[in-house]
Amino acid sequence: MTIVLPILLPMGMGALSLLLWKRPLAQRVLAVVSCAALVGVNAWLLMDVQQVGVRVVQIGNWLAPFGISLVVDVLSALLLLTVAVIALVVTLYGQVGIDEGRVRSGYYPLLHFLLMGVNGALSTGDLFNLYVWFEVLLMASFVLIALGGGRENIEGAVKYVVLNLLASTLFLSGVGLLYNLAGTLNMADLARQLPTLQALNQVTLVAILFLIAFGIKAAAFPLFFWLPASYHTPPVTVTALFSGLLTKVGVYALLRTFTLLFVQDVAFTHTVLLVMAGATMVSGVLGAAAQTDFRRLLSFHIISQIGYPLMGLGLFTQASLAAAIYFLVHVMLAKTALFLVAGMVERLQGTFDLKKLGGLYTRRLDVAVLFLLPALSLAGLPPLSGFFAKLGLVKAGLAQGQGVLVFVSLAVSLMTLYSMTKVWNEAFWKESPAQLMPTRSLSPWLWLPTAALVLLSLWIGLLPGPLFALANQAAELLLHPELYVRAVLGGVP
Amino acid sequence: MTLLLAIAAGVLFAAGIYMVLRRSLLKILIGLLLLGYAVNLLLFNSAVLVPGRPPLIPAGQDQPPAVYADPLAQALILTAIVISFGVTAFVVVLFRKAYAVVDSDDLNDMRCTDLPCLDELPGKRSEQ
Numbered sequence: 001m002t003i004v005l006p007i008l009l010p011m012g013m014g015a016l017s018l019l020l021w022k023r024p025l026a027q028r029v030l031a032v033v034s035c036a037a038l039v040g041v042n043a044w045l046l047m048d049v050q051q052v053g054v055r056v057v058q059i060g061n062w063l064a065p066f067g068i069s070l071v072v073d074v075l076s077a078l079l080l081l082t083v084a085v086i087a088l089v090v091t092l093y094g095q096v097g098i099d100e101g102r103v104r105s106g107y108y109p110l111l112h113f114l115l116m117g118v119n120g121a122l123s124t125g126d127l128f129n130l131y132v133w134f135e136v137l138l139m140a141s142f143v144l145i146a147l148g149g150g151r152e153n154i155e156g157a158v159k160y161v162v163l164n165l166l167a168s169t170l171f172l173s174g175v176g177l178l179y180n181l182a183g184t185l186n187m188a189d190l191a192r193q194l195p196t197l198q199a200l201n202q203v204t205l206v207a208i209l210f211l212i213a214f215g216i217k218a219a220a221f222p223l224f225f226w227l228p229a230s231y232h233t234p235p236v237t238v239t240a241l242f243s244g245l246l247t248k249v250g251v252y253a254l255l256r257t258f259t260l261l262f263v264q265d266v267a268f269t270h271t272v273l274l275v276m277a278g279a280t281m282v283s284g285v286l287g288a289a290a291q292t293d294f295r296r297l298l299s300f301h302i303i304s305q306i307g308y309p310l311m312g313l314g315l316f317t318q319a320s321l322a323a324a325i326y327f328l329v330h331v332m333l334a335k336t337a338l339f340l341v342a343g344m345v346e347r348l349q350g351t352f353d354l355k356k357l358g359g360l361y362t363r364r365l366d367v368a369v370l371f372l373l374p375a376l377s378l379a380g381l382p383p384l385s386g387f388f389a390k391l392g393l394v395k396a397g398l399a400q401g402q403g404v405l406v407f408v409s410l411a412v413s414l415m416t417l418y419s420m421t422k423v424w425n426e427a428f429w430k431e432s433p434a435q436l437m438p439t440r441s442l443s444p445w446l447w448l449p450t451a452a453l454v455l456l457s458l459w460i461g462l463l464p465g466p467l468f469a470l471a472n473q474a475a476e477l478l479l480h481p482e483l484y485v486r487a488v489l490g491g492v493p
Numbered sequence: 494m495t496l497l498l499a500i501a502a503g504v505l506f507a508a509g510i511y512m513v514l515r516r517s518l519l520k521i522l523i524g525l526l527l528l529g530y531a532v533n534l535l536l537f538n539s540a541v542l543v544p545g546r547p548p549l550i551p552a553g554q555d556q557p558p559a560v561y562a563d564p565l566a567q568a569l570i571l572t573a574i575v576i577s578f579g580v581t582a583f584v585v586v587l588f589r590k591a592y593a594v595v596d597s598d599d600l601n602d603m604r605c606t607d608l609p610c611l612d613e614l615p616g617k618r619s620e621q
Binding site for chain 2: 128132135138139142143146149150151152154155156157158159161162165166169172173175176177179180228229230232233
């Protein structure tokens, strides 16, 4: 029963926020309470799933292949917890970071519905249901990105909406073709049916359709162009939330479908994934090198970082999948923290333009440290979390003889370090420019949640053991789909 | 019938993709609509088409007849139609707002997110 709670809780809270439409303060308090409760529920769920392996609920008590199953395995539970933590941090930050106008236009109900969509996508065991959850979270994110109605907002939203709708269309086509081939859309049932089909080419074709659809959502090369065009337009609180959740749900969908369903032609599909991974890393980091806007630079790094979990998926061994899952958690925390710091920098100096920023190291050492830790973690310096994630991927890559890709990933790490050094030099280290605006004060609502997130990111780096054990368990389950299938279908013949 | 529907879906896909690639917002909207119709037809076609045989169990028997129309595909289409209706409503409003804010429905005028805005480059606008 508990596995329905991550969906029901945001849904109920979203409805309640709608009822409290005219009372912004109540909505703010409700959001904090709701996200804190979600962290509790999802932590409990993770502990539970860690014992059992896979938890299943058949909605409406319809037996497995006929109804909709909700399935939470270790991977889902781990990501659910990370999502809840990020949502809590961003909501606390948003107490100051979100202006009154946005709250009055329905920011909080949308936040709840976005979380409902993300949690649903992470815990469903049915492909069509996954499509529906994607639409739920997209719809909420569409409005969140367009809220405010400035020129940049609307232009960013147009690009974001059109490309994501295109992805949904492709996804739905893939679902239709798969139903035609296998006669079922339950993922566990599909995992059982697909190997028996005498239609390898068609299945591979559908796999590529899914790869394109989820690739757009995950912002992988060459499908990422909507992301740098839209992510810097909403307030930084919203961008931080999006960077932590949305593309990662796309990566989760790839991890799920390309370990459970599309494993008949690994030599082809997973090689495509590897090429995509390398190209994503390189193009993202090169795009970032050309940027002088704090948020746009970070947006390009989102793309670059997506390449690493894809690399882990493409290598397709237990070690590489474990590293990919660890990396996913690491990058969700570190990236969100970086965006939150960018928001604090903007509060202090009134701009995101790196050329106009400066001198923050002497004025606000605390903010500088909050930037430096996740930035170095993102670049992969020991002993931070990014180092262990990349070490795992590099080891797995060398074990598979993918020397070129390993070289690319290391070179991209170096480029990431260069990029982070650039931000450090421009915003924190150099003399403050003459026309600098007066340094304003910083609310603890901004400072404390960011610091907590950075500490959490530091913790999984300094003590990587527990998280790595979890990631390893999740990877083991991914590589043994028969456990997933048995848990969902049970004794059904 | 299956072949006919497949051809119709294919034509709709082609037309939809062509329209999505246009620069005008209105044409992109039409393209998205056509793509939505194409997918609905494809979903409809994904189950074997059986006319005149509802998925009902006749009185006195405990199984449906051997060949019957698959209701699941139609349930999927219904869901997809409802979702695309909601999404389209939003897209219409968004595009209208975009037209009001940018004062143009040409995507080439919407570069603020990638390049410096046209209004920030004095004189650029009047040259066009």
